[in-house]
Amino acid sequence: MKIALAFSGGLDTSVCLKILQEEYNAEVVTVAGVVGQDPEKLEKIRKKAENLGSVKYYGVDLTKEFVEDYIFPSIKANGNYEGYPLSSALARYPIAAKVVEIAQKEDCSAIAHGCTGKGNDQFRFDTTISLKDPDMEIIAPVREKNLDRNWEIQYAKENDIPVPVDVNEPYSIDENIWGRSIEGGELEDPKNEPPEEIYKLTQSPSEAPDEPRTLEIEFENGVPVKLNGNEKDGASLIENLNKSVGEYGVGRIDIVEDRSLGLKSRENYEAPAALALTEAHKALEQLVLTRDEIKFKTMVDGLWSELAYRGLWFDPLREDLDAFIEKTQERVTGQVKIKLEPGSIRVVSRASPHSLHEPELVSFEDYGFDQRESVGAIKFQALQGKSYWKKKKDR
Ligand code: ARG
Numbered sequence: 001m002k003i004a005l006a007f008s009g010g011l012d013t014s015v016c017l018k019i020l021q022e023e024y025n026a027e028v029v030t031v032a033g034v035v036g037q038d039p040e041k042l043e044k045i046r047k048k049a050e051n052l053g054s055v056k057y058y059g060v061d062l063t064k065e066f067v068e069d070y071i072f073p074s075i076k077a078n079g080n081y082e083g084y085p086l087s088s089a090l091a092r093y094p095i096a097a098k099v100v101e102i103a104q105k106e107d108c109s110a111i112a113h114g115c116t117g118k119g120n121d122q123f124r125f126d127t128t129i130s131l132k133d134p135d136m137e138i139i140a141p142v143r144e145k146n147l148d149r150n151w152e153i154q155y156a157k158e159n160d161i162p163v164p165v166d167v168n169e170p171y172s173i174d175e176n177i178w179g180r181s182i183e184g185g186e187l188e189d190p191k192n193e194p195p196e197e198i199y200k201l202t203q204s205p206s207e208a209p210d211e212p213r214t215l216e217i218e219f220e221n222g223v224p225v226k227l228n229g230n231e232k233d234g235a236s237l238i239e240n241l242n243k244s245v246g247e248y249g250v251g252r253i254d255i256v257e258d259r260s261l262g263l264k265s266r267e268n269y270e271a272p273a274a275l276a277l278t279e280a281h282k283a284l285e286q287l288v289l290t291r292d293e294i295k296f297k298t299m300v301d302g303l304w305s306e307l308a309y310r311g312l313w314f315d316p317l318r319e320d321l322d323a324f325i326e327k328t329q330e331r332v333t334g335q336v337k338i339k340l341e342p343g344s345i346r347v348v349s350r351a352s353p354h355s356l357h358e359p360e361l362v363s364f365e366d367y368g369f370d371q372r373e374s375v376g377a378i379k380f381q382a383l384q385g386k387s388y389w390k391k392k393k394d395r
Contacts, residue, residue: 001024001025001026001027001109001110002026002027002028002029002106002107002108002109003020003024003026003027003028003029003108003109003110003111003112003139004028004029004030004031004099004102004103004106004108004110004111004112005017005020005028005029005030005031005054005111005112005113006031006032006095006096006099006111006112006113006114006125007030007031007032007045007049007054007057008032008045008114009032009044009045009048009049009164010114010164011149011152011153011156011163011164011167012114012116012142012152013113013114014048014052014156014161014162014164015114015141015142015147015152015155015156015161016112016113016114016141016142017030017049017052017053017054018052018053018155018159018161019141019145020112020139020141021053024139026110027055028053028054028055028112029054029055029056029057029058029102029103029106029108030045030049030054030056030057030058031057031058031060031095031098031099031102032045032046032049032057032058032059032060033059033060033061033062033094033095033098034059034060034061034062034063035062035063035066035091035094035095035176035177036063036066036067036175036176036177036178036235036238036239037175037176037177039061039063042059042060042061043059045057045059046059048162051162052161056106058098058102060098062094062095062098063177063235064234064235065094066090066091066094066176066177066178067177067234067235067238068234069094070090070091070093070094070313071090071177071178071234071238072222072223072234073322073325074086074090074178074308075222075223075224075277075278075281076222076223076281076325076326076329076332077300077301077304077305077321077322077325078278078281078282078285078301078305079278079301079304079305079308080278080301080305081257081305081306081308081309082255082257082258083253083255083257084253084255084257084267084269084309085178085179085253085269085271085274085275085278086178086305086308086309087176087178087179087180087181087269087271087274088121088174088176088179088181089120089124089308089309090178090308090313091176091178092121092124092125092128093124093128093313093314096113096124096125096128096129097128097132099111099113099129100128100129100132100133100136103133103136104133108136109136109137110136110137110138110139111129111136111137111138111139112138112139112140112141113125113138113139113140114140114141114142115140115142115143116142116143117140117142117143117146118259118261118263119259120259120260120309120310120311122140122143123260123310123311124311124313125138125140125311126138126140126311127311127312127314127315128311128313128314131314131315132314153167169185170184170185170186171183171184171185171187171198172184175200177235177238177239177242177273178238178271178273178274179201179269179270179271179274180200180201180269180270180271181267181268181269182194182198182268182269182270183265183266183267183268187266187268188266189266190256190266194252194254194268198268199252199270200270201242201246201251201270201271201272202246202249202250202251202252202270202272203246203247203248203249204249205248205249205250205342205343205344206249206342207249208247208248208249208341208342208343209247209248209342210342212339212340212341213244213248213339213340214337214338214339214340214348215227215228215241215244215245215276215337215338215340216228216229216335216336216337217241217276217277217280217335217336217337217338218334218335218336219280219281219284219332219333219334219335219336220333221329221330221332221333222281222325222328222329222332223329224237224277224280224281225237227240227241238273238277239273240273241272241273241276241277242272242273243272244340245272245273245275245276245340245345246270246272247340248340248341248342248343248344248345249342249343250272250275250276250340250343250344250345251270251271251272251273251274251275251276252268252269252270253267253268253269253270253271253275254266254267254268255267255269260309260310260311275345276338276345279338279345279347280336280338280347281332281336283336283347283350284332284334284336284350284352285297285328285332286350287334287350287351287352287354287355287356287357288331288332288333288334288352288354288355288356289328289331289332289356290356293328297324297325297328300321300324300325301325303317303321304318304321304322304325307321331352331354332352332354333352333353333354334350334351334352334353334354334355335349335350335351335352336349336350337349337350
C-alpha cells in the first residue's frame with residue numbers, strides 16, 4: 001500500500017509517518033509545504049522525513065499560490081470568522097490540494113494527515129480530499145486511534161522518533177504569511193490574560209514608536225498592488241505590512257471562537273497585515289459601492305467566511321459567491337491611507353475614480369439640489385408608521 005502523508009515534521013505527523021509504516025505496512029510519500037515561511041525549512045523537513053523512512057519526499061513552496069488564489073479572494077470578501085481573519089484556515093486548502101495532486105501522480109491509494117478529531121483542520125483536509133478525489137481513502141491516525149500528546153511523546157521515545165524541541169512549549173502555534181495562531185497552555189482558560197511572551201509579529205503598544213505613521217495602500221479591483229506608491233507583489237506587500245503595522249502593536253486578536261464541531265475555543269492570533277488590509281479594503285468599498293450593494297455583500301462576505309472556515313472552500317457555493325464578489329470588485333480601485341499610532345490603526349483618507357461620493361451634493365456650503373424636495377421622501381417614509389400609531393392610540 002502506498003500512502004501520501006501531509007507532513008510538517010512536527011510530533012503529530014512524525015508519529016503518523018511511523019504508524020503508517022508499522023501498522024499499515026505502507027510505503028509513505030511525504031508532502032510538506034510552506035505558505036510564507038522560509039523555504040529553507042523544506043530541506044530540514046526532508047531530512048526528518050527521510051530519516052523516518054519516507055520513500056519519497058516533496059517539499060513545495062506554495063507561498064505565491066496561497067497569496068494570489070486564497071488571500072486575495074479573502075481580501076475581496078473581507079474574510080473574517082467571528083473576528084478571526086482565517087489565516088490558518090485558508091492555508092490548509094493549497095496544502096490539501098497539493099497532497100491530492102501528488103497522491104494521484106504517485107499512484108497512492110490513500111492520503112493521511114495528522115489532524116485531531118477535535119479541531120477544524122480535519123474538516124478542511126477531509127472535505128478537500130473527498131471533493132477532489134472521491135475514491136481516495138483518508139487515514140487520520142491521531143483521530144482514529146484517539147491519540148493524545150503524552151501517548152505520542154512516549155511512542156516517539158520508544159520508536160527513535162526525534163521529539164521536536166518545541167514539544168515542551170506550552171503553546172500550539174501555527175504560522176503563515178497571513179497570520180499566527182497561538183493556542184494551548186494557560187491560554188486554554190479564557191479568564192487568563194495572554195502573556196506578552198506569546199507574541200512574535202506584534203510589539204506591545206507600550207513599546208511602539210511615539211511618532212504616528214501613515215501608510216498608503218493602493219488597490220486595483222479589490223487587490224492591494226502598491227504600498228506607499230511602490231509597486232509590490234502580494235507576498236512582499238503583506239510581509240512589509242506585517243512589519244510596519246506589528247511595530248505599532250496592532251494586530252492582536254483574543255477571542256472565544258466557535259469551532260466547526262460547536263466547541264467553544266479560546267484563540268489568540270496576530271495578523272497585522274490582514275487587519276490593516278481588511279480595514280483599508282472595507283473603507284474603499286464604502287466609497288464606491290451603493291448602500292444596497294454593501295448591505296448584500298456583508299451577508300455574502302459572512303457566508304463566504306463561514307465556508308472558508310468550515311472546510312468548504314471547494315464547495316460550489318463558494319464559487320457562486322465569488323462570482324458576485326468579483327463583479328463588485330470591478331470598482332474597488334483607489335488609494336487608502338491608514339494612520340498608525342501606538343496600539344491603534346485608523347483609516348484617514350480614501351480616494352477612487354469610481355467614488356460615488358459627490359461633494360457638491362453633500363456639502364454644507366453649496367447645495368447641489370433643492371432642499372425643499374426632501375420633504376416628500378420623509379413624509380412617505382412615515383406612511384405606514386403613522387397608521388400604526390393612530391390605531392394604537394385608538395385602542
Ligand atoms: N482556530 C483556528 C482555525 O481553526 C486556528 C487553529 C490553529 N492551530 C494551532 N495549532 N494553533 O483555523
